[in-house]
Amino acid sequence: MKLQRRYDQASCRLQVEGLPDVSAGQSSQAIGIITGWQLQLAARPELEGRKEHLIAMAEAVLPYARHLISGVRRPFGGPEAPVSIAPFEVEHEADAERRRQGHELTLRSSQPDTPPLTLRIDDAELADLVRCLDRLRLDPLLQVPLQLPEPQPLRAKELQARLPLHRRLAAPVGGALALGLLAGLSWFLPTPAPQRAGQATQTAPPTKLAPSR
Amino acid sequence: MAQAPAAAPVDPSAPEAERSHRPPTRLSRRGLERLDLLLLSVEALDLNGGEAMVWMSEQLGFSSLFPDRVALWKSRCHNPLRRVTRRGTLSEQETDALIRILCTLADRLYPMLHQLLSSSEPEDRNDQRWGLFQGRLAELVQERMNPRRSSVQRLVDPALERSVLRTLIQCLALGAGDGGFDRLKASLMDAN
Numbered sequence: 001m002k003l004q005r006r007y008d009q010a011s012c013r014l015q016v017e018g019l020p021d022v023s024a025g026q027s028s029q030a031i032g033i034i035t036g037w038q039l040q041l042a043a044r045p046e047l048e049g050r051k052e053h054l055i056a057m058a059e060a061v062l063p064y065a066r067h068l069i070s071g072v073r074r075p076f077g078g079p080e081a082p083v084s085i086a087p088f089e090v091e092h093e094a095d096a097e098r099r100r101q102g103h104e105l106t107l108r109s110s111q112p113d114t115p116p117l118t119l120r121i122d123d124a125e126l127a128d129l130v131r132c133l134d135r136l137r138l139d140p141l142l143q144v145p146l147q148l149p150e151p152q153p154l155r156a157k158e159l160q161a162r163l164p165l166h167r168r169l170a171a172p173v174g175g176a177l178a179l180g181l182l183a184g185l186s187w188f189l190p191t192p193a194p195q196r197a198g199q200a201t202q203t204a205p206p207t208k209l210a211p212s213r
Numbered sequence: 214m215a216q217a218p219a220a221a222p223v224d225p226s227a228p229e230a231e232r233s234h235r236p237p238t239r240l241s242r243r244g245l246e247r248l249d250l251l252l253l254s255v256e257a258l259d260l261n262g263g264e265a266m267v268w269m270s271e272q273l274g275f276s277s278l279f280p281d282r283v284a285l286w287k288s289r290c291h292n293p294l295r296r297v298t299r300r301g302t303l304s305e306q307e308t309d310a311l312i313r314i315l316c317t318l319a320d321r322l323y324p325m326l327h328q329l330l331s332s333s334e335p336e337d338r339n340d341q342r343w344g345l346f347q348g349r350l351a352e353l354v355q356e357r358m359n360p361r362r363s364s365v366q367r368l369v370d371p372a373l374e375r376s377v378l379r380t381l382i383q384c385l386a387l388g389a390g391d392g393g394f395d396r397l398k399a400s401l402m403d404a405n
Contacts, residue, residue, distance in 0.1 A: 010327055062396075069387045069400045071380055102332075123379075124331035127386040131323075134392020151395045153402035 009128035011042040244401040249292035257349040319389035
């Protein structure tokens with residue numbers, strides 16, 4: 001008998017279908033084999049796929065959220081991956097100076113001649129999707145090894161992307177310019193006049209040693 | 214609630230590459246600042262946030278770590294940006310407990326976080342919500358943080374960029390709940 005698990009959020013619903021893996025000694029209420037899943041995002045077409053696609057989505061979205069929480073906006077999932085996610089930015093309709101940020105989720109079908117589907121979601125929808133995937137990951141009744149990597153602290157090199165290049169270069173370039181300016185100014189300092197060979201130099205008179213008695 | 218095991222001592226004989234890959238077990242100065250600022254953001258979102266924090270600490274079984282509100286306040290005073298700051302660092306158990314309290318409070322406030330982040334909310338109403346949050350956060354920062362620090366001055370500046378506030382709210386939304394704990398903890402342990 002097919003089992004269903006549903007994870008609901010305000011703008012997102014993830015539903016997983018599967019069967020218990022009796023050969024592994026799982027209970028009849030637990031899902032051990034995923035046969036399919038559906039994802040419904042508000043006012044967007046419904047997505048569905050196999051277990052591999054669900055894992056690919058979790059592998060792209062969860063590390064993306066992990067980096068986002070540290071302020072690093074970088075894409076995950078390459079152009080060949082079944083699921084990829086990347087940040088995007090568009091100008092605000094009313095105010096050109098304000099920019100609206102969002103996330104572009106791209107799903108590529110394994111069926112030939114099917115163009116990839118791109119969904120643009122905002123921060124709230126991304127948070128909903130991440131919460132659904134978290135609940136799926138931590139669900140004790142979903143006993144499928146998803147093998148997702150644990151979140152790790154980011155290294156200094158990874159955090160460099162937080163600051164734009166011109167701000168990262170500001171300090172070293174400013175330092176180099178100041179050094180160059182000081183070196184240039186030092187050329188204008190008058191050099192001491194060379195001493196003539198015949199000019200007597202004032203030196204301390206030689207110390208006379210007291211005669212020994 | 215099960216407590217995290219004590220931090221394993223670093224083996225000095227381990228190879229350098231292996232040691233450098235091992236995640237740190239204690240929060241850095243920057244991590245402490247961020248953790249306290251996120252807790253302050255929760256207080257700015259929820260007028261009763263301070264009380265909720267004490268209540269949540271008891272509910273989650275952290276009474277041995279924080280027996281009263283003073284102990285909880287003292288642990289937050291390890292933030293070097295505070296007006297009254299304490300020396301030393303938090304233990305791993307205390308850090309985990311504070312992050313767990315933050316994640317649970319963020320989970321409770323999630324509908325509010327969702328509203329603030331959503332682009333489908335009416336814009337003028339959302340602007341009012343953001344304004345209210347910014348005002349309350351600035352008040353709390355002025356009350357508790359050292360005003361001579363430049364990062365504190367930046368937070369109370371009325372011309373503070375919306376993106377800074379948005380990063381805080383996004384951090385709370387992505388760190389809310391049980392699933393957010395590992396993510397938020399890893400983020401607070403980032404190299405600086």
